[in-house]
Amino acid sequence: MNNFSARRPVRSFVRRQGRITPSQQSALEELLPKYGIQYSAGLGLLPINLLGNPDLPLTLDIGFGDGELLASMASGNTHRNFIGIEVYTAGIGHCLKLIDQKNIRNLRLVSGDAVEVMEFGIEGASINEINLFFPDPWPKKRHRKRRIINAAFIELMSEKLMPGGLVNISTDWENYAEQIEDLFAKRKYFVKKSSLARCESTKFEKRGLSLGHEIFDFTYELLA
Numbered sequence: 001m002n003n004f005s006a007r008r009p010v011r012s013f014v015r016r017q018g019r020i021t022p023s024q025q026s027a028l029e030e031l032l033p034k035y036g037i038q039y040s041a042g043l044g045l046l047p048i049n050l051l052g053n054p055d056l057p058l059t060l061d062i063g064f065g066d067g068e069l070l071a072s073m074a075s076g077n078t079h080r081n082f083i084g085i086e087v088y089t090a091g092i093g094h095c096l097k098l099i100d101q102k103n104i105r106n107l108r109l110v111s112g113d114a115v116e117v118m119e120f121g122i123e124g125a126s127i128n129e130i131n132l133f134f135p136d137p138w139p140k141k142r143h144r145k146r147r148i149i150n151a152a153f154i155e156l157m158s159e160k161l162m163p164g165g166l167v168n169i170s171t172d173w174e175n176y177a178e179q180i181e182d183l184f185a186k187r188k189y190f191v192k193k194s195s196l197a198r199c200e201s202t203k204f205e206k207r208g209l210s211l212g213h214e215i216f217d218f219t220y221e222l223l224a
């Protein structure tokens with residue numbers, strides 16, 4: 001099997017059910033079929049109805065957490081389509097409720113491992129922008145191999161982005177920020193830009209700030 005997942009020894013998450021409220025649970029059951037999909041690699045490319053109007057640019061948000069920022073970005077940018085990918089079921093349930101309550105039409109959710117979704121679900125050169133806001137930092141040295149941003153994932157993002165496409169990353173972990181800068185600097189097909197992507201804070205940014213962490217924001221553009 002020549003695929004990225006097979007080359008990837010460990011996952012960037014530990015699947016925990018976590019505390020899920022009854023309303024998040026019912027949102028998952030009733031609203032996921034309406035506004036998203038439960039993805040596994042065998043499904044192949046994401047269904048076309050999930051991708052929205054093909055004339056609009058498409059942004060992926062990988063690991064959107066509770067989806068508050070994603071829902072707000074989608075509501076404020078109706079000229080773009082957004083797809084959020086998450087494994088945290090309570091967060092997916094929360095975001096589904098936001099989509100429904102606020103009648104957000106340009107946002108769809110994928111419940112599944114973003115690495116598999118990116119590899120098997122997304123066509124090459126089809127994405128305009130990828131957001132990775134506060135990816136799990138896996139701070140212990142022995143866990144760093146779990147960090148989602150690694151050489152292979154950067155390669156995968158470069159395959160799925162359109163030329164001129166952007167990767168926006170934020171982290172509050174200094175040594176993850178250093179690792180990200182090193183990895184991108186070695187890949188001459190990405191060029192660093194000034195970062196403008198995040199107009200609002202996220203839950204994990206607030207947590208980082210409360211711990212006294214500095215926030216590092218990066219934007220990289222895929223060269224044509």
Ligand SMILES: C[S@@+](CC[C@H](N)C(=O)[O-])C[C@H]1O[C@@H](n2cnc3c(N)ncnc32)[C@H](O)[C@@H]1O
Pocket residue numbers: 012013062063064065066085086087088091112113114115132133134135136137148202203204205
């Ligand atoms: C630290 S949280 C950040 C959430 C949100 N972006 C924010 O800033 O509040 C990282 C999120 O990434 C998700 N995640 C980690 N690896 C993932 C993967 N391979 N596919 C999808 N989601 C993933 C986790 O479940 C978690 O919700």
